[in-house]
Amino acid sequence: MKPRKVPTPGWNFEYLMWLFIRISGAAMFLLALIGFVGALAMGARTQMDLGTLMRWTFFPNPNHVLNSNIVDIAPWANAYWQIMQLAIVFFGATHGFNGLRLILEEYIHSWGWHMFLRLVLLILWLITLGAGFFLVLTS
Amino acid sequence: MTLPRRVPLSAALRYRGGGPMWAWILHRISGLSMIIFVALHVLAGFGIQQLGSDWAIWYNTLYESLAFQLFIYFCVIFHAVNGLRIIILDTWPALIKFQREFIWLEWAIVLPVYALTAWIMIQNSLGG
Structure with a gap:
């Protein structure tokens, strides 16, 4: 039995993604907190039900609060919240697709399949990011 | 770079990892669910708006x-919450001594927060 290949410690791809998963996870905590506090500061206490407040917290998009009983939608739609949304979409999609890659690679042991799955996930990641960014910038 | 392990399902089911094992399984299931459903939700949003x-x-x-x-x-x-536990334990490895307590702490946070929200959501949907 030949010894298994262990990646050299240091700044390799797996280490960078390990680091990214933790940083993006913490970043999404912060972004959700900003959305939550921001919504309350803009009057969510009287204008929103709980479901709408949660939708705003996890993805502060005016489309998410459009059907609620909000008198003036203007404070909910501006560049500041668009930047927050872009950050959430980027961190969320990248965190999630990397997690999907980690899970798939734990159950599939062939190098060829790994490379194929990485290509498929890379394309899906870019499509999701593209659709998400388009929605943020046009709503 | 995972090792190919040949563990039969019967042996896997008999493994008793306790709290951390269930947290690992739930973390995996919830993560998979979120990436699949949220990615589809983003694409559906694009589909509704554009097409x-x-x-x-x-x-x-x-x-x-x-x-x-x-x-x-x-x-x-x-x-x-489980991700936060993982970040904390990875950043301060000395705390692994208390990993069972971390699991209890985690559920003590998740269950009340979830139960309260679920209660309000169910009441609202019933027209309360």
Whole structure:
């Protein structure tokens, strides 16, 4: 039995993604907190039900609060919240697709399949990011 | 670079890892659910706005149903708190001595937060 290949410690791809998963996870905590506090500061206490407040917290998009009983939608739609949304979409999609890659690679042991799955996930990641960014910038 | 391990299912089911093992399984299930459903939700949003697709409307109606919201909200809360536990234990490895206590602490946060929200969501959907 030949010894298994262990990646050299240091700044390799797996280490960078390990680091990214933790940083993006913490970043999404912060972004959700900003959305939550921001919504309350803009009057969510009287204008929103709980479901709408949660939708705003996890993805502060005016489309998410459009059907609620909000008198003036203007404070909910501006560049500041668009930047927050872009950050959430980027961190969320990248965190999630990397997690999907980690899970798939734990159950599939062939190098060829790994490379194929990485290509498929890379394309899906870019499509999701593209659709998400388009929605943020046009709503 | 995983080792190919040949563990039969019967042996895997007999493994008793306790709290951390269940947290690992739930973290995996909730993470998979979120990336699949949220990615589809983003694509459905694009489909509704740009194409008016029937599947996108159908999917978002499903997404907004109470059962689905309760499920995905559990995934979000559990994945978030468990992720925080992982970050803390990875950053301060000395705390691994208390990993069982961390599991209890985690459930002590997740369950009340989830139960309160679920209660309000169910009451609202019943017209309360």
